[in-house]
Amino acid sequence: MKVCDGVYAYPWTNMMENNCNTYVLDGDGLILIDPGLKRYVPDILDAMKNDGLNPKDISTILNTHSHPDHMDGNSYFDRDKVKLTMHEEAEKFLSQVGGQFFSMFGLEFPDRKADYFTNGGDVELNNLSLKIFHSPGHSPGSICIYWPEKKVLISGDVAFSGSIGRTDFPGGSLAELGKSIERIAPLEIEYLLPGHNEMVQGSDAVKSNFDFIRRAFFS
Numbered sequence: 001m002k003v004c005d006g007v008y009a010y011p012w013t014n015m016m017e018n019n020c021n022t023y024v025l026d027g028d029g030l031i032l033i034d035p036g037l038k039r040y041v042p043d044i045l046d047a048m049k050n051d052g053l054n055p056k057d058i059s060t061i062l063n064t065h066s067h068p069d070h071m072d073g074n075s076y077f078d079r080d081k082v083k084l085t086m087h088e089e090a091e092k093f094l095s096q097v098g099g100q101f102f103s104m105f106g107l108e109f110p111d112r113k114a115d116y117f118t119n120g121g122d123v124e125l126n127n128l129s130l131k132i133f134h135s136p137g138h139s140p141g142s143i144c145i146y147w148p149e150k151k152v153l154i155s156g157d158v159a160f161s162g163s164i165g166r167t168d169f170p171g172g173s174l175a176e177l178g179k180s181i182e183r184i185a186p187l188e189i190e191y192l193l194p195g196h197n198e199m200v201q202g203s204d205a206v207k208s209n210f211d212f213i214r215r216a217f218f219s
Contacts, residue, residue: 137175151189
């Protein structure tokens, strides 16, 4: 589904199984953000084709964090053709307690590491000028991805429509999540694209959503 020029969304709508929303940014090659569970990657690739995108143009996978429902699908892709990036803390968490999440879900432990880290600040990926915000709270290595030109924020499991990522998993912290949300809330955002559930569209709706989150979870 095309969100705006250069931004595509592939939401997970089956409530019978936990999986994440996947996003694609179209630059000098395609950036695939959070491929989700490996067994559903072919469905995403088919949906991309329906939107006129060629899955062979995927050159970068960017993970918002290292929970299995966001990154199990990394292993679907040829590591010689598709580079993998995430926050350094996400890979560190994966090598420690985070790796246990995969066995809990009956999944194989991921067999590849990041080719490079995307730790924060201004980043050029596939000739796109993005800003990466380190956003711990749901997971230590969580990031939010902001494309200022499009006023698009991909928030992972930091902020949802009317809710926030859970903080009772190992590595979670409600206090840290609150700080992370305050770093992203002031941004100019027309499209809030979360890791689960529906997107929030329109600057007023996004602002109202952050105001609700503050009242509901941090007041």
